[in-house]
Amino acid sequence: MKTLKILTFLLMLPAAGAAWATEVNVVAAIPDLGVMAKRIGGDRIELTVLASGREDLHGVPARPSFIPKLHKADLLLTLGLDAEHAWLPALAAEARNARIMEDREGWIEVFEGVELEDVPEVISRAEGEQHAEGNPHINIGPQNGRVMAENIAYALMEFDPAGEDLYQANLDAYLAELEAMEASLRERGRRLRGHTVISYHADISYLARFYGFEVIGTLEPKPGIEPTARHLARLAKESRERGVCLVIYNQAQPAKLPEKFAKRVDAQAVMIGNMVGAVPGVETWRELQEYNLRVLLEGLDQVGCCPPIRSASTWTVGIS
Ligand SMILES: [Zn+2]
Incomplete structure (x- = not known):
């Protein structure tokens, strides 16, 4: 009994310089x-x-x-x-x-x-x-x-x-x-290469660079500036001309506008996560990257997207 008490006491002591x-x-x-x-x-x-x-x-x-x-x-x-x-x-x-x-x-x-x-x-x-x-x-x-x-x-x-x-x-x-x-992400994301997309806010530039797709415009005229009807009309025209297949927004933005815009230009709206914790199940930084790739590829599948306008061989940015 005495031994047990001493052991319990020792376990409760803060260990000086301990790793924890x-x-x-x-x-x-x-x-x-x-x-x-x-x-x-x-x-x-x-x-x-x-x-x-x-x-x-x-x-x-x-x-x-x-x-x-x-x-x-x-x-x-x-x-x-x-x-x-x-x-x-x-x-x-x-x-x-x-x-x-x-x-x-x-x-x-x-x-x-x-x-x-x-x-x-x-x-x-x-x-x-x-x-x-x-x-x-x-x-x-x-x-x-x-x-x-x-x-x-x-x-x-x-x-x-x-x-x-x-x-x-x-x-x-x-x-x-x-x-x-x-x-691994690069390999699995090869299908994204050369496609043209629109984003709500200018927050996917690094993602586009990594996978080799092109953001041709944003629903916001400038980061943080509310979309206007005139800006959206111009963007819709350009989106059709450039064969945009995805309209990308994140969980913190209202879904209605990107969904509506995607329908207007025959594209697919896709919701990515902009931070760890954005959606349930995204609790590590790797999970965020995996989630974003998955929804982008699902978006391409759903829209049955047109082939890339640029050929993959001329699109080398961000591709090792
Ligand atoms: Zn921003």
Whole structure:
């Protein structure tokens, strides 16, 4: 009995320097960054994720419950490129934690090193555009996962050098997994190559680059600007001329408009996920990429889509 008591007592003791001791308080703006941080940081990090995954990346409701979480954060993981511009900087300022204010050492932007899409020649927010510095939806592109994961790992190593070996080992394993995932997705997504599509918001540029299809226009005239009848009429005409087969939107956008537009141009509307957690069953970043490929291919099947207008041999972008 005495032995059992001692054993129980020992099991209850916090193990100093144990592998599971929490060392870093991490807040992730969106679930994609959270699942990656957990994968790399394991039990050394305490994780809070702000966005639910079902929301619009640019319009996550600024819940008061975020403030205390941000107040004690060591690292705040963001996509960057002002993706979270409308809701996160003000919250971080409100949290009174100098470390994680925008442009401070704890505010981490994981886009650094990604090959950017849609970088404008002139940076302007004159009409309220949401993509003023380039396309921020890097998490939808399978090709960007490795850079995102590396940036998260390096931020953890810098803040918590004692955990470097663990972070590096977990990163190496994850990178190998992502590399294999990319090859597999590319192979299975070959049928998408050369097709023309429309998207609701300009959020699929990286996805299009990866699979080699072309986004010829968006239902929004500019990112974050409401569609107008005149813009949609022009887009419908171009869609018919260019043989558009998919109209792609995400779970945070109203389905009615893309569904209606797809019918108007004899295409198929497809709902992708814009973040981990977008739909039930998408709980890891790999599951998000698998889900998006599946619905895109199902969309092609449903519409019995026309052959690609460009031949695959002339379409080399993003194809290894
Ligand atoms: Zn956007």
